[in-house]
Amino acid sequence: MDNNKMVVSSSPHIRSIESVQSVMTDVLIALFPAALMAVLLFGYQALITMVISVATAMLAEALWLRKRDIYSDGSAAVTGLLFAMVLPPSPPWWLVVVGAASAIIIGKQVFGGIGYNIFNPALVGRAVVVMSWGGHLVGRVWSQPQPFAFTADISAVTTATPLSGQEEALAVSLTNLFIGSAPGCLGETSALALLLGAAWLFYKGHIDLRIPGGFIGVVFVMGAVFGGGFYGGALTTGLFHVLAGGVMLGALFMATDMVTTPVTTKGKLIFGIGCGIITMMIRLWGTSPEGVTYAILLMNAVTPIIDNFTVPQQFGGVKKSA
Amino acid sequence: MKASSPYLQDFTRGIVKENPVFVALLGMCPTLGVTAFIVNGVGMGLAAAAVLIASNLVISLLRNYIPSQVRIPCFIVIIATFVTIIEMVLQAFQPVLYEALGVFVPLIVVNCIILGRAEAFASKRPVLRSLLDGIGMGIGFTLALLILSAVREILGHGTILGPDPESAIHLFGANFEPMALFAQPPGAFIALGLLLAIVNLLFKRFNIK
Numbered sequence: 123m124d125n126n127k128m129v130v131s132s133s134p135h136i137r138s139i140e141s142v143q144s145v146m147t148d149v150l151i152a153l154f155p156a157a158l159m160a161v162l163l164f165g166y167q168a169l170i171t172m173v174i175s176v177a178t179a180m181l182a183e184a185l186w187l188r189k190r191d192i193y194s195d196g197s198a199a200v201t202g203l204l205f206a207m208v209l210p211p212s213p214p215w216w217l218v219v220v221g222a223a224s225a226i227i228i229g230k231q232v233f234g235g236i237g238y239n240i241f242n243p244a245l246v247g248r249a250v251v252v253m254s255w256g257g258h259l260v261g262r263v264w265s266q267p268q269p270f271a272f273t274a275d276i277s278a279v280t281t282a283t284p285l286s287g288q289e290e291a292l293a294v295s296l297t298n299l300f301i302g303s304a305p306g307c308l309g310e311t312s313a314l315a316l317l318l319g320a321a322w323l324f325y326k327g328h329i330d331l332r333i334p335g336g337f338i339g340v341v342f343v344m345g346a347v348f349g350g351g352f353y354g355g356a357l358t359t360g361l362f363h364v365l366a367g368g369v370m371l372g373a374l375f376m377a378t379d380m381v382t383t384p385v386t387t388k389g390k391l392i393f394g395i396g397c398g399i400i401t402m403m404i405r406l407w408g409t410s411p412e413g414v415t416y417a418i419l420l421m422n423a424v425t426p427i428i429d430n431f432t433v434p435q436q437f438g439g440v441k442k443s444a
Numbered sequence: 445m446k447a448s449s450p451y452l453q454d455f456t457r458g459i460v461k462e463n464p465v466f467v468a469l470l471g472m473c474p475t476l477g478v479t480a481f482i483v484n485g486v487g488m489g490l491a492a493a494a495v496l497i498a499s500n501l502v503i504s505l506l507r508n509y510i511p512s513q514v515r516i517p518c519f520i521v522i523i524a525t526f527v528t529i530i531e532m533v534l535q536a537f538q539p540v541l542y543e544a545l546g547v548f549v550p551l552i553v554v555n556c557i558i559l560g561r562a563e564a565f566a567s568k569r570p571v572l573r574s575l576l577d578g579i580g581m582g583i584g585f586t587l588a589l590l591i592l593s594a595v596r597e598i599l600g601h602g603t604i605l606g607p608d609p610e611s612a613i614h615l616f617g618a619n620f621e622p623m624a625l626f627a628q629p630p631g632a633f634i635a636l637g638l639l640l641a642i643v644n645l646l647f648k649r650f651n652i653k
Contacts, residue, residue: 220623228634232641254625 142236145380146196148326152319153203153375159315160308163267164211165274168308174215175206178222186231197236201225204244207309207371208415209251211265212277213258221251241422242382245415252415260410261286264305281305284366285411288352291362299365310371313364320374329378332387336394337373337401338364344402368414369401376414382422389425389432396421454573458581461652465588466643470556474548475589476632481606485593486586487541488548491534493582495526496558500566500578502526507567519562520553527552540608557585595635600627 160168179202184192193199205225209218225247230239252259264283265276283306284291284299294304302312310316323329345363346356353359363369377383377397384393397417404413464470474492479485502522503510510518531549534542542549552558561581566574597603598615602622606612614620625631646652 228638232638250625253628253630254623255621256624257621 142195142197145328146200148323148328149200149375150196150203152322153200153207153309155315155318156207156309156312156371157203159302159312160207160211161272163269163302163311164265164276164308165268165272167212167276170215171209171211171213171218171308172203172206174218175209175222176202178202178219179205179226182223182226183231186227187235195236197230198226201230201243201247204309204375205247208244208248208307208368210259210263211308213251217251217255217258220254221247224250237381239381240425241419242376242379245376245419245422248415249419266305267303267311269303283411284362285405287411291353291366294366296358296361296365299362304366306366307368307371310368313370316370316374323374323378328380329374330387330390332390333377333383333394333397334373336391337377337398338369340395340398341369341373341402344398344406348402348406363402363405367405367412372401372414372418373397377418377421382425384425384428384432386429386432386434388434389428392428392432393421393425396424451573451576454569455576455580458577458584459587460584463584463588463643464557464560464581465585465592466640468557468560469640470560471585472636473551474555475592476629476636478545478548479589479593479596479632480600480627481544481597482590482593482604483541483606483608484544485589487534487538488545489582489586489589491530491545491549492552492555492558493579493586495523495530495552495555496561496582496585497575497578498526499523499558500561500574501571503562503566504569504571504574507569510567515567516559516563519559519567523558523562524553544607557581592632592635592639595639596626596631599623599635600625600631 157172160172176199179198180192180194183194183198184190187194202222202225205222206218209221225243228250229241229243229246230236233239257263262282263280266279266281268274268276282290284294284304298304299311300313302315304311320329320334324331342360342364344360346360349356349359349363351359353362373394377394384390397414400417400420401413404410404416458464462468465472465475471492474488478488499519499522503519506518506522527550530552531542534545534549561577565577569577594604597606600622601607601612602616602620603612603614623631626635
């Protein structure tokens with residue numbers, strides 16, 4: 123894309139120094155707090171998982187595009203890191219490799235590469251590994267975090283996530299969930315770190331608050347209204363649903379992906395609300411404890427329709443007569 | 445390939461150039477539904493091929509006697525007759541396969557490939573050419589199902605010649621954890637999509653049109 127010397131488009135034109143590479147690098151910076159938190163909580167195994175995932179994703183993209191430049195526009199590194207963040211902290215290495223490669227190839231390149239993919243590549247990777255090797259990702263396979271024990275073997279003690287039942291939920295406090303000291307996917311546990319990263323993206327203007335706002339808002343409201351108030355009252359139950367599981371990571375970093383989400387402002391709000399509703403329907407009434415992955419993938423699928431129905435009225439345009 | 449006699453063309457057309465699954469995208473229902481194991485996929489392919497060959501033959505023989513206004517019901521009756529025969533044969537001699545294929549055996553009646561060849565080819569062509577067309581298309585369909593089910597069984601179960609544990613050969617040893625996605629319906633769609641991409645790539649590379 124950088125090679126195109128002449129771009130023909132309609133006015134108005136704004137010259138921007140922003141490029142795909144600069145945006146992706148910003149996303150990587152924004153993911154740094156969560157990655158750091160993952161290493162602090164889950165030790166060296168989390169670091170290895172992230173390194174394998176990022177390396178595989180970048181390699182898969184470079185091989186597919188037959189490019190020497192392995193970092194290129196940085197989107198593969200972002201996909202790889204996001205994919206690692208939705209995995210357990212110490213999955214088998216081959217699972218990470220197959221998942222990251224599927225994310226890039228099935229999730230992105232077969233559709234035509236960056237800008238053309240329908241589904242969020244990292245979540246496609248996750249869907250592939252969950253459906254293929256559920257035994258490693260569903261049930262009591264989640265490592266208990268061991269803060270600041272870098273060399274500890276975290277796979278020794280495993281448990282279920284707070285979302286899998288009331289007993290597990292009541293075992294963690296809201297503070298623990300906020301800081302991240304709870305069993306869960308490598309990068310999703312710490313709401314604090316994710317919010318710090320998202321603040322950077324918001325400051326740089328890369329994310330629109332309507333999507334995470336609608337998503338998190340609906341999760342909170344539905345958690346409070348339908349959650350049964352088991353977590354010490356309706357409001358705290360709503361808060362629990364926001365902080366536990368993948369809502370923070372999904373809402374801030376995956377539902378805000380520029381390629382696979384609506385471009386219109388109204389559409390963004392609809393997208394966020396839809397994600398929230400599907401997530402909570404799966405959590406409360408479905409058989410699976412967590413539904414963020416499928417919520418975002420399903421909303422990705424209807425993004426073109428949302429965009430189509432929310433085209434804004436042109437300024438000075440005439441209303442279509444019925 | 446040299447453009448040779450129409451007979452040879454009728455035969456080879458269905459195998460590669462106009463492969464019913466990979467090129468015409470017909471018969472998707474059994475293609476996606478029964479290809480979790482090679483045995484099932486090939487069994488389905490052969491059953492459909494047998495019906496296709498027989499119905500092509502009979503429809504071609506009767507082509508001057510079937511009034512064009514009611515040709516589709518006539519085709520269906522002929523096809524359904526052969527499907528019933530195949531169903532009984534399978535039930536009698538291959539009960540395991542019959543169980544595995546389930547509802548997809550009676551559904552051969554409405555298989556688009558068979559009806560399509562009857563309508564587009566056999567009802568307008570002489571007997572020998574229709575027969576060759578049926579054989580070619582049947583081989584093409586079976587071949588496509590064999591490729592798809594091989595991909596799905598090897599990746600999704602790590603075996604060939606399953607699901608019967610006596611005949612199943614584990615390709616990757618006992619510690620291999622198969623990619624269960626490909627054993628499930630979504631995996632069928634993904635595998636078919638990837639195979640179509642590869643077929644298109646090969647067609648482009650070898651200039652097949």
